Amino acid sequence: MESMTETEQRATRDQRARFEALARVVTEPLHRYLLRRAEPDQVDDVLSETLLVLWRRIEDVPGLEASGYVSGPAPDPDAVLPWCYGVARGCLANARRADRRRRSLLERLTWTVAGAARETGDADHTALHAALAQLRALDREVVLLWAYEELTPSRIAEVTGLSANAVSIRLHRAKKKLAAQLERKTGPHPGHETDEGQGTATGNGNGRSSR
Missing domain, CATH: 1.10.10.10 (Winged helix-like DNA-binding domain superfamily/Winged helix DNA-binding domain)
Known part of the structure; x- marks a missing residue:
């Protein structure tokens, strides 16, 4: 009879094998999906986040058999990709919301x-x-x-x-x-320049230095 540790280890190995098999099938299609929708600097980060979600939710992927794929057939792309595209879509939406929050922070600081x-x-x-x-x-x-x-x-x-x-x-x-x-x-903003290093002092309105 297997101990709990051995059972857990075997479950972890099975999860890893299933994820690796899934990743081999979906990574390139997901990358192409994101290239057509995300900003260039978002693609790799969103793809990584998508794969992380797939790892965490491997049990929820429809069309992915419970047994490992160490030596068996690869997952059917038609069965697994639609669900994976949905995960990528959600991750991209999260990335866009985060970007909007960053822009909001910048704008609020800009105006205040x-x-x-x-x-x-x-x-x-x-x-x-x-x-x-x-x-x-x-x-x-x-x-x-x-x-x-x-x-x-x-x-x-x-x-x-x-x-x-x-x-x-x-x-x-x-x-x-x-x-x-x-x-x-x-650097200083227009209208707030100092005369340091410019060779001209301000304040008399005629462009000549005050003495």
């Missing part, structure tokens, strides 16, 4: 921090993520709850255990820090 984030653009969020990483963990959580979940300070207070006033103070200070970080990344 005097435009300091504007120069980062929509295509690259590296500067924003780096600026967020510079915040203390609790301040970052407050900003994310405000920007992503669109919670008010009183609701953020319920989540974090802070008072609403403390949340408001932290949020105000955190947004100022983010603005400063982003402005250092992107």
